[in-house]
Amino acid sequence: MNQRRSALGWLTAALWMMACGGEPAQTGGSRARFATAAGSQPTLEVIPVRDTVGRGEPVRVAYLLYNPGDEREMRYGERMVGFTVTSPDGKPLPQHTNPALMEGEFPPARTKLPRNGLVGGVVDLTCGAPVHPEAAGEARACGWRYDFSTPGRYRLVAHYYTLSRPDVANPRAGVNFLDLKSDTAVVVVK
Numbered sequence: 001m002n003q004r005r006s007a008l009g010w011l012t013a014a015l016w017m018m019a020c021g022g023e024p025a026q027t028g029g030s031r032a033r034f035a036t037a038a039g040s041q042p043t044l045e046v047i048p049v050r051d052t053v054g055r056g057e058p059v060r061v062a063y064l065l066y067n068p069g070d071e072r073e074m075r076y077g078e079r080m081v082g083f084t085v086t087s088p089d090g091k092p093l094p095q096h097t098n099p100a101l102m103e104g105e106f107p108p109a110r111t112k113l114p115r116n117g118l119v120g121g122v123v124d125l126t127c128g129a130p131v132h133p134e135a136a137g138e139a140r141a142c143g144w145r146y147d148f149s150t151p152g153r154y155r156l157v158a159h160y161y162t163l164s165r166p167d168v169a170n171p172r173a174g175v176n177f178l179d180l181k182s183d184t185a186v187v188v189v190k
Contacts, residue, residue: 040069042113044180046083046158049122052188058127059148059187063158064120065180067113074111074119074162074178082159083125088152088189097144125156148189158182 042065049060063081085093113119124130129143148154160180171177 042067042069042072042160042178042180044081044158044160044182046156046182046185048156048185048187051186052190053148054190055149055151059125059146059154059189060122061125061156061158061185061187062120062122063160063182064118065113065160067115067117069115071112071114071117074113080160080162081121081123082161083123083146084157084159085125085146086155088150088154093146093154095144095146098142148187151189154187154189156185156187 045064045066047062047064049062053059061083083095085095087093111119125146126148127142127145130141158181160178162178
């Protein structure tokens with residue numbers, strides 16, 4: 001078990017450094033939670049790239065989905081991972097979307113996540129689904145975004161939802177589809 005725990009911690013750190021170019025923010029031991037995940041259900045984590053950012057700076061987070069059980073077919077649509085953000089005053093922070101950029105159909109994709117498999121990505125919550133990611137300002141044209149302009153502590157939760165196969169009559173969570181939430185992470189805007 002200790003070998004698996006250290007290997008998984010190393011893999012998580014290596015993936016993080018490849019994706020973000022640095023050490024992850026301290027969030028209370030998410031690497032250890034992955035290694036000791038109970039049962040065979042996948043777990044989801046959200047980890048801020050930086051615990052503290054200045055006003056106007058990108059708020060980037062990594063999301064990691066770990067599958068401790070048997071190989072699993074993963075089905076997902078346009079919003080495989082979503083986020084709930086709570087503002088410093090404790091109210092839900094609305095997600096601003098640009099409908100013109102989010103039009104179209106995104107058919108569900110399929111992939112296999114092996115036993116002890118880990119997938120994830122890094123998302124800029126201040127500009128999701130950018131049309132021209134290399135551009136700055138208005139030219140960047142974000143598909144969606146959150147406004148982090150008020151200084152304070154923001155709470156973040158990642159959500160992952162897969163679709164059930166259409167031929168399943170009575171789908172059950174954890175068997176025919178997944179509906180996961182991460183623990184809460186915090187980002188401070190100064």
